[in-house]
Amino acid sequence: MGEGCGLDLRRWLEAMRAAGQVQEVLGADWNLELGTISEINVKRPQHRALLFDQIVGYPKGHRVLTCTTGTPKRLASILRLPVEEVSHQALVSALRGKPREWESRAKDYPPVVRQDGPVFERVMEGDEVDVLAFPAPWWHERDGGRYIGTGCAVVTRDYDSDWINVGTYRVMVHDRNHVGLDMVAGKHGNIQYRKYMEAQKPFPVAIVVGADPLLYLIAGVEVPYGMCEYQYIGAVLGQPVEVVEARGTGLPIPTHAELVLEGWIQPGATRMEGPFGEFHGYYQGKAAPAPVVEVERIYFREHPIILGSPPAKPPHDYSYSKAVMRSALLLEALESAGVPGVQAVWAHEIGGARMLTVASIKQQYAGHAKQCGMVLSQCGVGAYLGRYAIVVDEDIDPTNLEEVMWAVATRTDPEVDIDIIHRALGSKNDPMSVAYRYAAPFSSRAVIDACRPFEHLQDFPPVAEASRELREQVYAKWREALQWD
Ligand SMILES: Cc1cc2nc3c(=O)[nH]c(=O)nc-3n(C[C@H](O)[C@H](O)[C@H](O)COP(=O)(O)O)c2cc1C
16 A cells, blocks of 8 residues: 555646646636636547646636646546556446446555645635635636635535545535535435524535545446445545645645635524536526535645536536546446346436446346346446446447437337426426426436347347448458548
């Protein structure tokens, strides 16, 4: 086991700079320009990460970094995956089996507590506290405010155990010393928060606003209930995370964090938060009351970097990384649930890596496809804001929407192959919640069996496409004449 890792964003940034993966942008405005530049950038193939400096109205060195996780190369480097020729396929296959390994090894990597670290280089406390001293962007036109927390990690402690949770939740700036926190019901941070509220106790919070992107990558996916994300990250790194204890709350924060807001949510303290352009591509809902953190202290390094990760209509800043991560987790969830013969899984970016998931299987028995679809739709990783879970045969590439929809169009009889699950886990963040018909946020699911009917595998019409051998033969013969490359 190595020495420990303080989740230093600057080390990663330097490595990426050397690899030509970072573009500096000088003089952009926090008010909509950072968001719009990032949005345009992320839709370009093989885009670079953007490091904004000299942001309008802020001193040189107060920076914002976006688009960190959007390509296979950068994502592989964040996950410390030794992939030689980095391609999407190489990344996905290098990830196979990894989440299970990380989860089982997490217990071996409790964070190491240090006495000091660069995060304590500068401290604001009491009347000095000023969240507005940092260039939090106003990301989208119809947002309800400036969001300092997007690529962030919110550190909290359970009320009746020593479980530390680290989750990514959006954080809106209210004023110099108040920020709003949107933790959806059922999320681990929200579960912990509710326990404090029931006991009428203030809820301690530390919001890490910039660190190695591995932190928000893992804080933003479904690590099992009761497990600390720092330990999971330790397993990814093969060394423990180094932390210092925040001075007021004692919450552990990475020694090399860029900027941390520490404070408390008092029982019943809420303010209007949102709306915010969300991962499915809509401004969800109107402003609504959300817990408000009274910021007691701000810790930051000289020239701090805010790690921004603004969602929007996909593909967006983190849709690729979430598609890769959630697909790997779904594959393992299916295998752990005893579904055999799963070839591949893909959580499509257009569904915000949640609302449209596809698994391909090699059918082995009657009911196999249905079993796979139901688990895909309802397992822990797939349940929240799922909508369509589709199962296809092994000749269909789940990442290729044309192939998937060809299978749906040609291998289903809607009457028998589409199952509807009623009153499943819904969310106030669902754009369709305007039309929900229940008082509580339930929503339905469609599970589509787009596999050839199992009892007709032998007599199902053959695919009308030249065989691979014939294609290769003809290609080799005609390639030059037809100037195919
Ligand atoms: C950039 C980003 C922003 C997110 N914002 C929120 C949010 O505002 N509220 C929320 O409940 N989940 C949000 N999520 C999703 C959660 O991070 C995710 O569901 C995670 O599993 C929550 O952690 P937990 O399981 O420890 O609660 C966001 C994810 C990312 C990557």
